[in-house]
Structure formats: structure tokens, C-alpha cells
Amino acid sequence: MSRSAVLCSMPATGHVGPLSVVAGELVRRGWRVRMLTGAGYEAPVRASGAEFVALPAEADTLDSIGAGERTRGLATINHGVEQAFVAPAAPAGQALEQMLADEPADVVLHDMTFLGVQTLFSRPRDQRPATVLCGIGPAGFSSVDTAPYGLGLVPWRRTVPNRLRNRLLYRTSRVVLRPVHRSLDRFLADVGAPGLDGAFFMDVLDRSDLLAQFTVPEFEYARSDAPAGLRFYGPMVPPAAEVADVATPAWFDDLDPHLPLVHVTQGTVANTDFTEVVGPTVEALADLDVQVAVTTGGRPTSALDDLGPLPANVFVASYLPYDELLARTDVLVTNGGYGGLHHAMRHGVPIVIAGDSEDKVETSTRVQHAGVGINLRTGRPTPAAVGRAVRAVLDDGAYARRAHEVGVAIARSSGVVGLVDDVEALVQESSYPPLTKES
Template sequence: MTRSALLCSMPAVGHVGPLLVVARELHRRGWRVRMLTGANYRRMVQDAGIPFLPLPPEADTLDGVGAGDDQRDRGLATINRGVERAFVDPAAPAAAALDEILRHEPADVVLHDMTFLGVQTLFARHPSDRPLTVLCGIGPAGFSSRDTAPYGLGITPLAHPLLNRLRNRILGVTAKAVLRPVHRSLDEFLIGVGAPPLAGAFFMDALSRSDLLAQFTVAEFEYRRSDAPAHLRFYGPMATAATHPTPAPAWFDDLDPALPLVHVTQGTVANTDYSEVIEPTLTALADLPVQVAVTTGGRPVDTLPVLPANAFAAAYLPYDDLLARTSVLVTNGGYGGLHHAMRHGVPIVIAGDSEDKVETSARVQHARVGVNLRTGRPTADAVRSAVQRVLADPSFAANARRIGEAIAVAPGASGLVDDIEAMLAAQE
């Protein structure tokens, strides 16, 4: 009998892309696979050979949240109104769509990204009356632990275990008070679909209800939790070769191999305001004995500020070739991009404070793979100092290589599907 999987993703490229890697592996093994996501990703899904199911317009909103710098939420606002607008508001229509899809064609397993709250409608059912559910951790793990500060604060664990747990307990009480709005709105949604309410739990703990917590990183890049859920497993980043490789620009082969190469990018989402990271980096490094490779994440290169003599730019670059010769990555901290860099042993200077970037930045700091600038708008002086520090201290690159080695042997999509098939077999 052919197994059936439904993958549910919020409409953002950093969410859809990793789930498509899993979808391809399921499809390769003969599964019936469908993906539910936003209309902008129809072509991306279909090009992967996966049938596309559209979210209703009321749930197809994530790409529009924060479009324009004046709308982007930062700090605690990212968790309160930011999470409400991005993930809680579309949850009810997403849940209704999921229920309707499964009513017409049931699935053996539903895989969902960590922000697809519509899946909570399944937890209104008895476990024997719903599909297996798999959370796909496309960002830093957010469930509560006595060993970690509440998600969203960007606070790393303390070295002393007892002090760390005491501090985290205090922060947990404070966070629930400060983040009361998002807890209230999420509880209203959960009650509305018949799912168990939070009952005093931290809002991110609703995510741990899935049968398998599949984190798309390696344990070496995540905080250690002595009380981690038993169903948490690490599979490494979901990466695959590009279908259409990016050609290298003419200047790429003319780079001087004797000079350190610094790559700076703001990714493909938060890339509309170059004054955040790219511009201060260009200014910071203009008179240093380095070369700078800039990518715009798809925007026209002529939208960049005037480049200094040691800087070169392209909309996209052949990333594996680029990172193989990169000495430092300067970034605002997209989860996928960080893992791509560490896969190549590249140390990082990170400047991010929007979306989930405060948490990715904290993990770069904790894993000692780079320098956390603790802001999304660093000064040129701060960038210059951080890049010089990373270039002068080989431990950052050594730690990045260590994590890269763990990524290289991670089970990946194949291991995840192995585990899903084993869990389904155990239910028979």
C-alpha cells in the first residue's frame, strides 16, 4: 500500500525550501506526497515534482508581513504582535484548509514547519484518529527547558548550571508576563479549534505536541537541554544541489587568493535596506587588506551603494564555490545560510534582530563559531572590529569546521524518512 504524506509550510522561501528536500525524498521512495503552502511557491513546489495545494488567502500572508522596513518587528515586538500577525492570525484559516484536505484524502503523516500553527487542529483528535505528525525545525528550537532562557530573548545559557537554571526560571516568569498578548491570542486559537490550551505553558511549547520533533540542525549548534523531549532528534540542515547552478560572474576567477575573502549578504528576505548590514560592511572593510564579495539576494546589483575598490557584487553567486574560498561571512543570520557557511567551516559575523534572528545570533555566539554584534544595524566600526577579531583568532574557524563535520555525517532527509517509516510500522 502506498504511503501518503502532506507537508504544510508557511509561505516563505526559508520554510518551503527545507520541507521540499524532505518531500523529494518521500517521493523518491514511492510515497504519495502533497504540499500545502502559499501561492507564490506553486512553481517551486511543482518544479520539484510535488503536487501543490494552495493555502487560502487569509492564511497566505507571511510573505507580506514585514515587507518594508517600517513594518518589521524587532526585539519583543517580534514575539508579541510579530508572532500574532505572522503565525497566529493565519492559523485558523490554515487549520480549516488542513481539515478539509484530510477529509477528502487522508494522509499517513503530516509534516509541518515549526510556525505552521494550523496543525494544532489535529491535536483536537485522539492520537489513534489522526495522522502521525512531524515538526520540521527550520529555525532554532524554541520549546522550554530549565537549561535555556525563554525563546525570543536571545540569551545564551550560563556556564554555571545552578545559576543558569535560577536565572532561566526568573526569566520564564517575566517572559510570560511581557508576552501575555501572544499567549492570549494563541490560546484563543487553540480553544477555537478544540486543541488543548497552553494551560500556563510557554507559547512555543505548543510545538512539542507533534509525534516527532525533527530539528534541521546538528546537536552541536543547539543548546544542550538535560530535559529535552524524548522525541527530539537532529537531522542536520536540509540542503540539496541547486537545480539550476548559478554561474560565476567574470570577476570571480580574478579574486586574489592571497587576500582573505569576506562575503556579506542580507539573504533573500530582509534585503531591501542595505544600510542594515551590507553598507556598514563595505565601509568597514574598504581600507583593509581583504576582498569583499556582496550578494543582493536577487535584487539588481545597481541598487547597491557605490562599491569600494576591494568589493565585488552579484545578485547571486555559486555558493559552494564562494564559501570554499571565504574567510568570514558577514550576515543578518538566516538559518539556512548559517548552516551552509558552517558546512564549509566558514566563521561568522552576525547582525540580526528581526524574525528569529536574535536566536540564530545567540547560537552563533554560544557555539563560538563567530561574533554576535547584537543588533540588526551595526556600525562600520563594530563590523570592522568583529571581522578583524575573527580573522585573527583561528578558534572561530576551528569551531565552524567542527560543526561542519557534524553536518557532513548528519542523517539528513533520508534519515528522517527512515524514522517516519519506522514509526508508522510500529503503529501497525
């Protein structure tokens, strides 16, 4: 009898990439793997060895939403979450149910934003596959020790005042975030799944049997009341043989090894307006004894033309060989993509972060809380703010030391091998009969 898995990912690079790594490991162990995601991601899914299944068009919307004007603050949660994740949930759930009807599976692994998986929880535990939540972003489970997700507030050090503050914030959040709570409750009622029953909307995520967070405890808030199924595996890193071979630009070997190298990027999603982070960084560092490596996240380098003539210490490429680049980097300036932050910390690179949209308000506070860098608390920093932060990180070795410590923790994490070990144990130890067909 072969084991069968279905993986579900919302259509975005930062979601599909980590789940494709998981799919590849399952395939290597002889699992039959199908992956449900957006039509634009067929190539990376098939490259992992998994079978590709396209989301219906009405659920394949996240990339187009992300390309539009980004919302910030409470609007990101109320309107952004409802539009990006709750609205596609019903058609995504129907597609998942059809896949399982066509061929049952032992386990469904889903990214934390794939709310269509909630359709499975309309059935008793022994009548559905095992489920695994894949934490491709900061953990959002409510806790007496943390403020509500989306507010970008780090825990206070003193326990009693911290818990009193958090209790008040959760009460307030259920009022100001009433639209997203109502929207999610309507969807849950429509599919027959348990409602929120007054819980914070992010707590819908802890229904899965295993809550696999793709980070290490050193980069996440401690929760004394964490869900029992929460486990940390570190970032999902593809085997070296599967890492895309990116050409090294001619200027790479001309970098002066005696000068600090600052790498600035706005990632692969929020990179339509380079005046947000790249522009202020280039301006701030123009007259410093540093070198600046800019990547445009796949966009043509001509996209930087709106910034005007670039200073002589700036070097530009669409992509760079990231491991080689980060091995030489002294500071990363970024808007805070979860995967990119972990890539930097794997190399012990300290961070200056400027992000206030999507989940970046939460990734920014993790950088601050973990001590691996400086949080500028805005998505549009001034050149003066960037310059001060970069100089502070270069002058104070504590940030680099802490980034190195987190990097050591990442290197020691069990990664995709440990995750799939636990998935296999979960399926093996489940009390219900296997749902796969005889091979």
C-alpha cells in the first residue's frame, strides 16, 4: 500500500516554494503527491516530482491581489484577509474535496492561508485525512503572552503587565476586526465547519493535527499556552542540487573584500515601486565607504531607472547567486519577506527591515524581538533613517552575533526531513483506518 498526500497552497511564490520542498521530500520517500495551487506555478510543482492540480480561477487570485495597491494596518486584516484568503476559500475547498473524492489521501498539508481546508473539519476526525498546517509566515495563534496578530507589537518583558495589555487588545480587536471575523464565520457556517465561537480569527489555524512552523523558536514569540501540536522545523530549504543556477554578474568579482557589502531587496512581490526601500537605501549609502548590491527580484534592472542615476558604489542585478552573495554580505536591507529573512539568518547576516504591509508588520517585529536587526517601523523609510540603521548595525556587533546564533539554530533544525518524519509518524499512529486505495 502506498501513501498518498495532497498539498494545498495559495498562489504566491512565498507559499508555493516551501510546500514544493515538502512535496519533493515526500516524493523521494515513495509517496504519491498531488499539489493544488495556482495555474502559474505548474513548473515548480512538477519540478518537485508532484502532480499538479490547478485551483479554479475564482480561487487563483492572490498574485493579482498582491500586485495591486497594498493595504496597511487594520485595513490589511479586515479587507486584505477577507479579499485575499476568505473569498477564495469556498472554491478552493470545493476543489480539495473533489480531489479527495476522486482519490482519497492519508494526509492533507496546507499553507496557513489556505482556508479551503476548513471544509475537512465539517466531518468527524475518523472520517477525514490527517491534516498538517505549514507555517510559511509568522505564527498567529492567540496567546496570553502575545498581542493579536497583525498589530505588530512585541511582547513586553514583564509578564503581568504584558498579559493585561494583551487581554485588553484581544477584546478590542474583536470589535475593530469584526468584518473579517464575520466573513470567516459565514464561510465556516456555509461549509458546516465549527465556527469561531468568539475566538480570534487566526485561531482557526490550530484545528490541524500538526502545526508545522517553518522557523526556529529563536525567531518566534514564546507562548506558554501554545497549541499542543505546534512544532518548529526551520525553513524549508531545497537540496543543493535543486537550487536554481543563477548567473553571477561580471561585477561580482570586482567587489572590494575590504569594504562592507550591504544588500538591499524588495523581494519578488512588493517590488513594483522601488522608491519604497531600494531608493532610500541607495541614497542613504551613496557617500559611505560601503558597497551596495541591489536585486530587483526578477524584474528587469531598467525598473530602477525611475530612481535616476545610481551612485558609483551601487551594483545591480535582477537575481544573484544568493548563498554566494549572503556569504559576503554584512547587512541586509529588506521589506521583510519571511523566506528571505531566514535565508539571511542562515548566513548570520543582520537585518534592517522596513515593512508594514501584508504579514510584514509581523516579520518586522520578529526581527526586533529576536535582536537580529533594526525595525524601521515603516514601509517607506527616509534615507536618514536607513543610513542611521545601517551604520548602527555595522558599528554594533551584537546584531551580527545574534543573527549568527539564530543561524546556528536553523542549521540544527530538522528541516524538511524532520517534518516528513513526523508526517509519516502522524499517519502511522492515527487511530482511523488508512484512507488510501490499495496500490
